[in-house]
Amino acid sequence: MARNYALRGAQNALHEGHESYFSKVREQFRTLFPNDDDAVLWVADAAFDDTSHMSARHEAGDYFIIKRNPRQEAPEHLISLAQEEGSAVCPRAGKTVYTGDTIRMRGSMSLRLVYEVTERTSKKGQQLLLPEYTIFSVWTNLSEEVGAETVLELYRARGTCEQYFAEIKSELDLERLPSGKFSANALFFLLGMFVNNMLRVLGMGILSGEAGKLRQATRRRLRTVMQNLMYLPGRIVRHAREVILKVKSSRGFGKALCQMYRTYCMT
Numbered sequence: 001m002a003r004n005y006a007l008r009g010a011q012n013a014l015h016e017g018h019e020s021y022f023s024k025v026r027e028q029f030r031t032l033f034p035n036d037d038d039a040v041l042w043v044a045d046a047a048f049d050d051t052s053h054m055s056a057r058h059e060a061g062d063y064f065i066i067k068r069n070p071r072q073e074a075p076e077h078l079i080s081l082a083q084e085e086g087s088a089v090c091p092r093a094g095k096t097v098y099t100g101d102t103i104r105m106r107g108s109m110s111l112r113l114v115y116e117v118t119e120r121t122s123k124k125g126q127q128l129l130l131p132e133y134t135i136f137s138v139w140t141n142l143s144e145e146v147g148a149e150t151v152l153e154l155y156r157a158r159g160t161c162e163q164y165f166a167e168i169k170s171e172l173d174l175e176r177l178p179s180g181k182f183s184a185n186a187l188f189f190l191l192g193m194f195v196n197n198m199l200r201v202l203g204m205g206i207l208s209g210e211a212g213k214l215r216q217a218t219r220r221r222l223r224t225v226m227q228n229l230m231y232l233p234g235r236i237v238r239h240a241r242e243v244i245l246k247v248k249s250s251r252g253f254g255k256a257l258c259q260m261y262r263t264y265c266m267t
Contacts, residue, residue: 094122
């Protein structure tokens with residue numbers, strides 16, 4: 001008797017039934033935002049670089065940004081196109097970044113191919129005999145009113161979103177389910193969401209009240225908040241009918257904690 005074994009991770013992203021899954025996700029999104037008439041923007045990696053998939057998103061009236069799979073296409077064509085028509089920026093000596101877009105046909109659709117070509121003539125202080133190129137490109141059906149730089153930023157924001165998931169799985173240890181019962185797992189994730197939100201608020205509070213010797217950053221990871229705030233050493237002192245909490249400075253995090261305490265107590 002033949003048996004079919006479904007191996008974890010062995011299925012392609014576009015396997016049979018993926019379209020019904022996307023339709024259900026879209027219905028749930030509309031349920032969460034019933035009064036929002038704006039179109040949905042799908043951002044996906046190169047596994048979804050498929051004509052039928054993009055056509056389905058386009059026919060549903062949605063927008064998409066999908067990383068391009070170069071397949072067997074030679075990179076020289078896109079490099080020459082970027083050098084001729086793209087806008088060039090030199091962030092440092094020996095490095096030039098070309099950004100732009102072009103129109104290409106995918107099936108019956110006319111799509112924008114947004115590209116970013118990085119040319120390096122020197123690396124780690126050493127001059128290269130031949131330039132080294134790095135190509136990054138995405139497909140999108142967004143109008144030309146959305147600039148190429150904005151399209152690339154929207155796609156890279158997806159990577160930042162995945163970092164948040166990585167923090168929840170590794171730093172909060174929410175990767176493995178504790179029980180085989182859905183009700184217990186639902187409570188587990190509810191508590192995890194509550195803890196994640198509290199730590200995120202503390203991390204945002206540090207950014208809004210940077211103090212002492214704290215290094216400037218755009219965000220603080222959950223592990224940083226736990227190690228430098230939740231584990232901050234201190235002691236309670238009772239003196240002159242007052243209760244005082246003394247905390248260690250700890251490279252400026254103690255001062256930042258006091259600032260957040262005053263801010264939240266006043267509000």
